Amino acid sequence: MLLKVDVTKRFPGFVSQVRFATNTIRSGLFGPSGSGKSTLMHMIAGLLKPDTGRITLHDRVLFDSDQSVNFAPEDRRIGLVFQHAHLFPHMNVEKNLHYGYRRTKSGRNDLNPQQICHNLQLDELLKRNVTSLSGGERQRVALGRTLLSNPSLVLMDEPLSGLDDQLRYQIIPYLQRVTSEYSIPLLYISHNVDEMRMMAEDVFMMGDNGSIIAQIEPDELARGSKETQQRGYLNMIHLTEPSVSGMLVTYQWGASELILVNRGQPSSGLFGLSSRDILVFKAFPEAGSPRNILSFTVGEIRQTEWMVQVELLINSHRLIAEIVPQSLDELGLVSGMTVYGAIKASAFRKLY
Structure with missing residues (x-):
């Protein structure tokens, strides 16, 4: 088992009692503020000692209250990435990156600093003072520094919560790429359902009582979350081969095509489409402004x-549309029937 945790920590008015095990490369820890996510991370990293229990990583015992085992943080080989980058202000980017690499014990520093810099697109920033970096650049440097310490596990505690949506979606591909390429296990902690869908293979949900209440697939988490109920489900669509025609761009979506507004410099990538921007018709609409039917x-x-989520299947792809219950009754929708979906060209936004 990659990571196995069974610990209890008591505070005045609150008890964190957590038990879970995961064998996936990218796991998520999801829960509301105050549920104990950061407390759990600190216990795994060795920054906070549990009262009782046991923590193992790759079958190596990091903490065992019965056996009086409690490895210090520096001996656990666990990397940490926080909401704030916590870079050394008196060092430039290059020295920040090499700090962890040079402190790694001989024989363990088998990651290539140049390759890490290339994958995180830090080559042009190496001589820059970290105080001059943007929020997204600082987080990339923090991630690089953590990876170069050659950890057995990376813990990310709300690493993108301080960034706006544009920067958040810019950073996620870097996180996906480096954790996959170097097969470094990741426990990603967040309360953002879209981040969980992109960063985690499975998700452990924490309740207000400080314990794990469920293990769930990221997409199921998103479909049932309060955030989705308020703003709609975000369909994430990979589009390729853009072909420009004036103010419109035609993309390939598997065997189908989708037409989007040309917002300048079109390129392949991941696009978002709200479930509430898909109109469902029982028969082919003869006339209308949407470019995609x-x-x-x-x-x-x-x-x-409040709403009804309708799964729309086409070839090997799936979209989720949301309609009101009255529309479900009027359309007479049932599984297996053919319907038509209309989507405006302006409804899509590029995530990355």
Whole structure:
């Protein structure tokens, strides 16, 4: 088992009692503020000693209250990336990156600093003072410094929560790339469902009582979250091969095509489409302004607190549309029937 945790920590008025095990490269820890996510991270990293319990990483015992085992943080080989980069202000980017690398014990520093810099696109920043960097650049440097310490596990505690959406989506591809390329296990801690969908293979949900209440797939977490109920489900669509025609761009979406507004310099990437920007028709709409009208097969139909989520299937792809319960009744939607989805060209936004 990659990471196995069974610990208890008591505070005045609050008890953190956590038990979980994961064997995936990228796991997520999701929960509201105050649920104990950061407390758990500190216990795994050795920054906070549990009262009782046991923590193992790659079958190596890091903490065991019964056996009086409690490795110091520097001996656990666990890297930390926080919301704030915590870079050394008196060092430039290059010296920050090499700090952890030079402190790694001989025989363990098998990662190539030049390759890490290339993957994180830090080559042009090496001589810069860290105080002159943007928030996104600082987080990339913090990630690089952590990776170069050659950790057995990386803990990321809300690493993107201080960034706006544009910067957040710029950083996520770097996180995905380096954790996959170097097979470094990751525990990603956040309360953002979209980050969980992009960063985690499975998600452990923490309740207000400081314990794990469920293990769930990231997409299921998103579909049932309060955030989704308030703003709609975000469909994430990989589009390729853009072809420009004036103010419009045609992208390949598997065997289908989607037409988007040309916002300048079109390129392949991941695009977002709200479930509430998809209009569902029982018959082909003869006239209308949407540039995209596609034939779908209805999959699962799921009632949420206020809306109805309708799964729309086309080839090997899936979209989620949301309609009001009255529309479900009027359209007579059932799984397996053919419907048409209409989407405006302006409804898409590029994530990265």
